[in-house]
Amino acid sequence: MTHAVKYxxxxxxxxxxxxxxxxPDVAxxxxxxxxxxxxxQRLCQDIHNDQASSLAADDAPVMADDFAALFSAITAEPQLEKPRKTQQRDAVTVNINGREFRVPRALSRLANQHGKWLQLGGVATAKLPAGDKMHVSLLYIDKGTEIPNHTHLGLEMTLVLSGTICDENGEYGAGDLLINTPADTHTPHTRADEDCLCLSVLSAPLKFNKGLTRLLNPLQQFFY
Ligand SMILES: [Zn+2]
Structure with missing residues (x-):
């Protein structure tokens, strides 16, 4: 993965x-x-160590210094970037529009059980069997495709898995997490030469803003 994650x-x-x-859906x-x-990954480890050391401090105040010393010793060890062999072995792929995408390990179990792809123009979605309270799906956007301008009735989390999404606020590549709320309006699109696969987590339907609202109504249902 050469793209440096920014968001x-x-x-x-x-x-x-x-x-x-x-x-669970946000997790x-x-x-x-x-x-x-x-x-x-490093931040997660640091938070975990911090939480463990503050727990230790609460439970055994006398030992606090020793624990603190121990944890700082552990965290001072250089963290080796391990090649993630398990990810290779367990690789799960998703096929859409003649393309094959490898999905990250955290998604592999769900991605294996995705629902039927529903396609509308250059956009396709497949529901994932998660979604306790939220709507969780894979979202594929073909190259050179724009999703009409919309606001969000709830929370929209979009994690780019492959390719690039561009909107009024910037460009998002693999690994970037976009979080949009009812205060945000945007018109996402892909690049002319590259399609895009995302994980989408929505707490409420999108609301399309511009013209032809009735024509876009099916689109709103489609996304949710
Ligand atoms: Zn990050």
């Missing part, structure tokens, strides 16, 4: 992820991001 989950999300208190997006992001 990471916020610190609060990361802490709740490590604590195990995040809603899925964060776990998949971490698979693609060496920076957050």
């Amino acid at each position: 990471h989950p916020g610190m609060m999300l990361m802490e709740q992820y490590v604590e195990g208190t995040l809603a 899925l997006a964060v776990a998949t991001h971490i698979d693609l992001c060496p920076h957050c």
Whole structure:
């Protein structure tokens, strides 16, 4: 993966992820991001160590110094970037539009069980059997395709798995996590020469803004 991940989950999300208190659908997006992001892999480990050491301090105040010394010794060890052999062996792929995409380990079990692809123009979605409270799906966008301008009635998390999404705010490559709320409006599109696969987690349908609202209504249902 040569793309440097630029858009990471916020610190609060990361802490709740490590604590195990995040809603499962949000945790899925964060776990998949971490698979693609060496920076957050290290951060996760640091948060875990911090939480472990503060737990240790609470339980045994007398030992606090020793634990602190132990943990700082452990974290001071250079972390070797291990080649992720398990990911190779367990590689799960998703096929759409004549393309084959390898999905990160955190997604592999669900991606194996994705629903039927529903295709509309250059866009296709396949529901994943997650989604306790949210709508979780794979989202494929063909090259040179634009998704009409929309706002969000709830939370929209989009994790780019392959390719690039561009919108008014920037460009997002593999591993980048976009979080949009009801305050955000955007018109995402792919590049002319590259298609894109994403993991999409929605808490409510999208709302399309511009013209032809009735024509876009099916699209709204389609995305959710
Ligand atoms: Zn990250």
